[in-house]
Amino acid sequence: MAEFEPRIVMFCCNWCSYAGADLAGVARLQYPTNTRVIRVMCSSRVQPTFILRALKEGADGVLVTGCHIGDCHYVDSNVHTRDRMEHVVDAMEHLGLEGRVRLEWISASEGPKFRETVTEFVGQIKALGPSPLRDTAE
């Protein structure tokens, strides 16, 4: 059987983490191909229902990324991201989806961190195996 290749949705804010991903690209930092990026202007746009939808529709993991606290292009909007994500991560435990959702701060200059985060998260999801919601997705 082919090795399990997780499918991961990644939300990136336009100013920091998307730019960090761009920088990883410019620097040709290689990382696994499993993530698909959805760009939003600010990580605070990511409402919990998006995450649930992604998981429901077959994602094995969801990675939300934004500017570091203090660096938010929208002053401190990412504080709200943090608060919302705390709830989402908590909820995952109850849904048996522990470890499948993560929030990371990646700045525009952190190409290497972008790579590390993705690489590590892909590894983590690989270890967890396919999402239990996967079957219901089709």
Added chain:
Amino acid sequence: MSELSFFLGCIAPNRYPGIEKATKIVMEELGVHLKELKGASCCPAPGVFRSFDKITWLALASRNVVLSEEMGVDLLTVCNGCFGSLVDANNQLKEDQDLRAEVNKILAEVGHEFKGTIRVRHIMEYLYDDVGVEKVKESIKYPVDLKIAVHYGCHLIKPSKERHLGSIENPTFFDELVEATGATSVMYKDKNACCGAGGGVRTSSLETALKLARAKIEHAQAAGVDCIVDACPFCHLQMDVGQTEIEKKFGDVFNMPIVHYSQLLGLGMGYTPQELGIDMNYVKNDEFIAKIEKIGGGN
């Protein structure tokens, strides 16, 4: 026929008379008459004497120049050291009136005066500029089929501000003159490097001086040449006598023949190594002598 005075210096007449003789022969063949510069002294050697006392150096050097001035002809040297000393002295006295006055005061005591009327010439530069490569080529009766490492020597071309002989990093005039004899000038490592003798180093730190000479000869040998051709009896001595010393001190044996350009030219004109004193080198390389004996068609 052009005329020049022939300034001998020390080493050519006193250690390598073959160079002195070869020069006279080849210049005559080329239509240049060399007149004896009677009573000339040591140039005196720039590295040492200029390092000791500038005025003594200038006074003695200018005396040599003045002897030629008095004959009304330019002065020819076959030695880079002599060239360096005499050109520098001649130029400095031409430019600096105070210095000239100071030196003339001394020269007056021995009945001379520096007037600044002549040029100091080096055989290579004279051949290239005044005789011309073409004429040299025409004078060759027996092409010299040798692979040669050309050693310009430092003071032939440097300091460039006093020499004006074109590129100092990649000079070609000597090579052209060598090739005019039918020989091949072979590129070798650190071709422009110093032989190690100058500046009084051969006198004060022979062993160090020899290290430079050894490197030079090593590189020439690695390039597969038959001999090294120079234009300076001091370089000549450093690389020839030096080989015997190198053998003693470091144990390396090269058997590298060292030939002055005037001698090389003589070969091409049909003179024998013996007539040119090439066999009088301290390094005895019979094979080489046998090879160059054949150049004149074996006569």
Added chain:
Amino acid sequence: MADLIGAVAIAGGGIAGIQSALDLADSGLKVYLIESKPSIGGVMAQLDKTFPTLDCSMCTLSPKLAEVARHPNIEILPYSEIKSISGAAGNFDVTVTRKATYVDPDKCTACELCLAKCPSKVLDEYNEGLTKRKAIYLPFPQAVPRVMVIDAEHCLYLTKGKCGNCKKVCENDAIDYDMKDRDEVIKVGSVILSTGFEPYDPTPLEQYHYEHPDVLTSIEFERLLSASGPSEGHVQLADGTTPKKIAWLQCIGSRNPEIGRPNCSAVCCMYATKEAMVAMEHDPELEATIFNIDVRAFGKGFEQFYQRAKNEKGVRFIRSRPSGVDIDPITNRLSVQYEVEESVETAIEEFDMIVLSIGLTPSESSKKLAEIAGVEMDEYGNIATSIEKPMTTSVPGIFACGTMIAPKDIPDTVADASGAASKAHSVLASERGTLVTERAYPPEKDITGEEPRIGVVVCDCGINIASVVDVPAVVEYVKTLPHVVHAYEQTYACSTDSLDVIKEKIKEHNLNRFVVASCTPRTHEPLFQDTCRGAGLNPYLFELANIREHCAWVHQKEPEKATEKAKEIVRMSVARVALLDPLYTQKLDFSHSGLVIGGGVAGMTAALDIAEKGFTAYLVEREHELGGLLRKFTRLQDGRKTSEVIDPMIEAVMSNPNIAVYTGTTLDEVEGAMGSFKGKLSNGEEIEFGSAIIATGANEFVPEGYFGYGSDNVITQSTLETMLEEGTVDAKTVVMIQCAGGRNEERPYCSRVCCTTAMKNAIRLKEADPNITIYILYRDIRTFGIWEDLYTRARELGVFFMRYTETDEPVVANGTVTLHDKLLHNTPFEIAADLVVLSSPLVAPDGVEDLATLFKVPIDADRFFLEAHIKLRPVDFATDGVFLAGCAQAPKLVNESISQGSAAASRACSILAKDFLETSGVMAVVDEDVCIGCGRCTEVCAYSAPTLKEVEVVTEEITYITRKSEINPAICKGCGSCAAECPTSAITSRHFTTEQISAVIDAFAYADGRVREVA
């Protein structure tokens, strides 16, 4: 007086000319951009990456090239040179010789059919002669304008009457062998000279053996590194093998008075560091060595870049300048001899490749142009300007910028260029808008009720994408997706002609949505959006799928998976674009005043430049006097009193009716956004302004705890300057210690000015008393560019220079300074000093954090303000309408601070000059019917854009008053936080609606490409 003409001629289309052109054109002036080569772009177009950010040079430049190409106010005159200039400031006749290209630019589509058939091969100057091109050619793939040119010297038809192939194959009948050079007269009000530099040709320095095929110049090496270069970015030797050891030799053709080039070239230390780093990234096995005299890492972020190269990347820096390169004639191997650090010995080391870090030299054609223009040059052919008027030439109305004035890097060039634009704009302020053409767009198509008809172009990016991703397969796949009407492949989607293709496709296939699958939207979205507009599509009906940075580049070794991923990325974008709505901007009235904070030279210049253009400037200075740091020192490096510069400037500011000066005042509150800021000053006054410039400068660091500061006779440079002016220096021996408190862990940056300052003061001391003994103890002497003259002068006057290292600093104690010198075998060298002067760095002043918070702009780790883009936006903040200038950005010299002051004014005025302000279409709106007035949006919005207002709700049964949220479009930034927070989904975050994002999530999931139906 002749009438003023609202147009500017710019000679030289390098980054300098491009920036000047864009600023002026945006401000409403007509621009003629005259470039002698067939394409604009200058040297920057040839570079690979740029220091210190390692941005791709072409990636940052090409959007600018395209912007120039499509700007309605800019006319490019390629392959042209100025022949004569007559007239006076405000009204010049400029005669331009337009060289024959033998190709009709209106007919050529750059189809490249002719290229294949041209038999004549010529060394390609774009690749520095490392490859060949044809006699008919396009200078480089992203060239602007994108039309062919025939190189008359090498064309067989034009030289020998043979061939004629290109004419035969050209289907557009574009070839015209009879074309002649012709002169054209353009009428302008001002002229900007920006014809740049030429890389020094190292051939005369024979000892470096440039003739050896593996001895390259740095610019050739840039081409080797570049993916678009001769070996597609693979650094290789002449025999095709990969070098394992490369050495860079610095200062080749610079800092060499013996060859008549005494100046430092200012950029080569950094570009060599960059080249070494990038080369090591290409090949981690590579050993990179940089031989230098001083490492001149003086600009913002440079020192950190250098330290990173040295300490983290393992680039070897050797402080020795080999005097030549040796070639082994048998092996042909290269070697250099150098002095070994921390020893008196030399070593000889072999290298596979040697890169000569050649200097920047004024080009012959620049000198000729300067003569034509009649402007003064210095003895080396640089345009002569003064410290206080750094862009002003000796001829009124003619300005200069960039490397034509002195060697400098891209950010300094760009600042200069905006500064020169400001100066030209000031001359012609009254003529703004008189000669411009509105950017004309066709009427927008109404797409209401239409089914999505999507067009997709998948870009190869040359080989950037295509070498990893199977682009044709992606195209085929995309064609199967719902609503996709047309999909195709393109080599360079962003090239001017490709943009035209997009427009054609939109028309041809009646498309109402468009996706470009290429690179990052962060650089390319505006370009393509504008193209869509040009085709009558609302710009928001466009989507970029990033298959380069997020795919091809990061999965280079997994082409199959990358292709799959690319397909999915495009699939998600297609799903999104199908649901996008047309959005419209709003035109708002706004304030045409500018606020400048900080009354140093930068701030005062900015205020004056704004005022000169007819706008009101508020100048807020917290001290009681204007002048800033210039009050703390007494002479400039050209020997004049600082008061000669500062007094007239203060006088000009105070007497200008358009400037309101507030000294002893600070700005305490700010609200609003670009166009409509409202501020409250500490005196209680409220002001309104459309844009703001932060020019709060810097202070001299008090080097407490360094080199005995505080004890007797240990002072800083500023104190010395005061003493010098007062004549109170009473010392026989003075020791200056450089980098005192700088370039260390606490302040890891180089302060840029203190080396020059030390030279200046040492010269003053020596000139006042030739018998004084001065030792300058340094780590690197960083008298970059033309300031090398001062270093030279100091040595001429007999100042002693001794080097120390960070790990072995001099010790100051009891009237002595002791250090170690390797050449003296590190025997302690004890200087009996009467006076020790510390060159301490400039540091950011108090209060920058407050300002940063007020304007929501960032500061860096060293507390200097952080510009939007280190290379191309040196005086912009990412936040619209806010700019920065002078030492607030990083330490710099007076001329540079002034240049930035003008630059910031130019940028600010390109906004103030507009008649109205356009809001973004991307913002949040409330559906009142659904809003329950909970007010959660007001809590999360960082800008207070939503407010709860009372509304009367009238239903059939009752009428009642309730609260509903309302979002101010001028304030909303479109972050979408409110939408995420709203419990009833009353808020729509436009362009990022819940529906749109959900569709993308679904498209992620459904590999069959099912896309949700449009409602």
Added chain:
Amino acid sequence: MSDTDMKVIKTSDLDLAFREEIMKEHGAEKLSMCFNCTGCTAGCTMAEHEPNYNIRQLLRMANLGMREELLNHPYLWNCTTCYKCQERCPQGVHNVDILLKIRTMAVHSGIMLDKHRKVAQLMANTGHAVPINDDNKEKRKKLGMGELPETVHKYPDALEEVHKIVRITGFDKLTEAQS
């Protein structure tokens, strides 16, 4: 610990006029212009073979006024005057001209190597630094040349001129054997 380990160079002990004295010499004017690029040393053939020899070091000591140390420097006489450094110095520092000046200063302070003293005396006495010897008289004869060259060797009057000059300049005294 030996004395040398403890040594400290104190500027108060240095001769700050030393540099000016050198720079007065024609050709030595640019001594202070050296900006320590190392180019002279990094190219010096002598340095390649004698690692302790560093021309830049000598210039540095000259610049700093280290008169005593420099005139007694063990490697002061290692330069072969090949002029490579001088030709390549970007600042136009005439390394060799300067060095030669420094050497004369050493000699005039009585600091001279014995071997150099011998050559000097030879020259002062015979007019030739390398005078003729029997071996070479033989060679000359064999080549058909006069036994003695047409130099001071053959003309005693000329030699007398040389003697007179060295007396006037004081060269004979200067290079006399030291007690």
